[in-house]
Amino acid sequence: MDETYRVDVDAADSGTGVAFVTADSLWGVLRGLETFTQLMFSNGEGGLYIRQASIADRPRYSHRGVLLDTSRHYFRISTIKDFLDAMAMNKFNVFHWHIVDDQSFPFVSIKYPALAEGGAYSEDMVYTVEDVEDIIEYARVRGIRVIPEFDTPGHTESWGVGLPGFTTxxxxxxxxxxxxxxxxxxxxxxxxxxxxxxxxEIVMRFPEKYIHLGGDEVSFGFNCWLSNPQIQAWMKSLNISTPQEIESVYIARLLSLVEALPTSPEYVIWQEVIDNDIQVKPATIVEVWKGGWEAEMNKVTGQGLRAILSSCWYLDHINNGNDWQTYYNCEPESFGGTDAQNQLVIGGEACMWSEYVDDTNVMPRVWPRASSVAERLWSPKDTEHNGHTGRRMEEHRCRMVGRGYDAEPPNGPGFC
Structure with missing residues (x-):
């Protein structure tokens, strides 16, 4: 996705009074038009001024994403579309759709409709075939890729409701x-x-090169696997004895299934797959999300694998005050890697897990806090938080409110 663009605005009193948005791709035009609209400001009388400017711009990273978890709380299609609109306004280009989890399975599968029939909160809280197509197309025309995540072997309690025997x-x-x-x-x-x-079915319905396979947070301490007689016998036949080895066998088998698909999709996995020394193919992208991320990024890129960072940007973690500044100051390449390792960092994601958000509060919880992540992932490495950043964040929040989005105040007392 080439998002390079140029915007030139000449003042009417000193030039032609004409503006140009120039790009070599549709996606560059979209980003340029967004910048063009953000050059406008009110004249206080119901009209608009536009700033004179000459801007040549491109993103630093190719992967600038936001994760939304639609399992722990269900989100209406209209909310997801508002979410995508706000993403486009902030020049994000990847919607990481964490569509299912332990709590519910709202994805309606054509091949296995029982998954949603048993695993969704209700028959109304599902994403039908038409809904998924609608969201993918709505995102596409805004320059946003939709990467679905179907996380296994953990986070699968809802799967087993509709398909008994799937879970242990x-x-x-x-x-x-x-x-x-x-x-x-x-x-x-x-x-x-x-x-x-x-x-x-997933790779047929999501026209995207990548699928997120999960692989995180398997409850080894729960010992459910080790308590099951059938799994005990299976382990004995494979000469393995630990839950970590069980996960390794499963993940290796899962990856082989993906690699055998006719469309040859690539995959993203959470960092635990690498931490458990499971062999992955060179095209794998590893998402780093835990604390101590600097060492993990060094490890992942040291193995020649591409990495995206989300550790710094868990939006469900709420602090009193303007925590967007902490997000802004997180530099993905500050882990001491070589130039070759830095080249393997392809971007990052802000993550909104939905234990405590739903249709009523997800927009103000995410925006404009995620805007600081968007700027960090777009801007040159030497961009620093300074005296202007807070004022620009305030202005951007007001701009979002003016477009009808419920973005919360970023800096304390004030008004638009």
Whole structure:
């Protein structure tokens, strides 16, 4: 996606009074038009002025994303579209759609409709085939790619509601099922058949080169895998003994399924896959999200893999005050890597996990805090937070409010 553009505005009293937006691609035109609109300001009488300017611009990183979790709370299509509009206004270009999780499975699968029938909060809180197509197209015409995430083997409790046997039956100390369920059951061959067919459907319905496969936060301490007699026998046949080895076997099998798909999609994974020493192909993108991210970025890029950073930008973590400044000051390449390693950093993502947000408050919770992430990922490396940054953030928030988005005050007392 070439997003390079140029904007030239001549003043009427000293030049032609004409403005040009020039780019070599549609995506560059979109970004240039956004900048053009942001050069306008009110004359106080219901009209607009436009600033004289000559701007040559391009993004620093090719991957500038926002994650939205639509499992823990369901979001209406209209809310997601507002979210995408705000992303385009801030020149983000990747919508990381964390569409399912433990709590609910709102994605309506053509091949496995039981997943949503059993796993969604209700029959109304789902994303139909038409809904998904609508969101993808709405994003596309705004220069935003939609990368879906279907996270396994953890975060899959809702999967097992519609498809019994997909998740692991946990056993108590008495040797009987205790009524709880754990991660994916990797000893069940039907799981791999389902994943093959579901992945085929996902890559057919999402016209995107990448799919996010998850791989994070498997509850090893829960010991559900180790309590299950069928998995114990399966482990013995493979000569493995730890939950970490179980996950490694499952993830390796999952990656082989993806690589065998006719469309040959690439994949993004969370950092735990690398931390557990699972072999991935060179085109893999690793998303780094934990604390101590500098060492992890160094490790990932040191292995020759591309990385995106999200550790600094978890928008669900709320602090009293203008935490956007902390986001702004996070430099993705400040991990001491070589020039070659820095070249493997392709961008980052701001993440909004939805435990405590829904349609009523997601927009002000995200915006304009995510705007600081957008500027960090777009701007040259030597861009620093200075006395002008806060005033520009305030102006940008007011601009978003003027367009009808519920963006919260970034700097304390004031008014638009």
């Amino acid at each position: 039956t946990c056993y108590g100390d008495d040797g009987l099922p205790d009524g709880t369920f754990g991660p994916v059951d990797p000893s069940n061959e039907d799981v791999y058949t389902l994943m093959t067919h579901l992945l085929e």
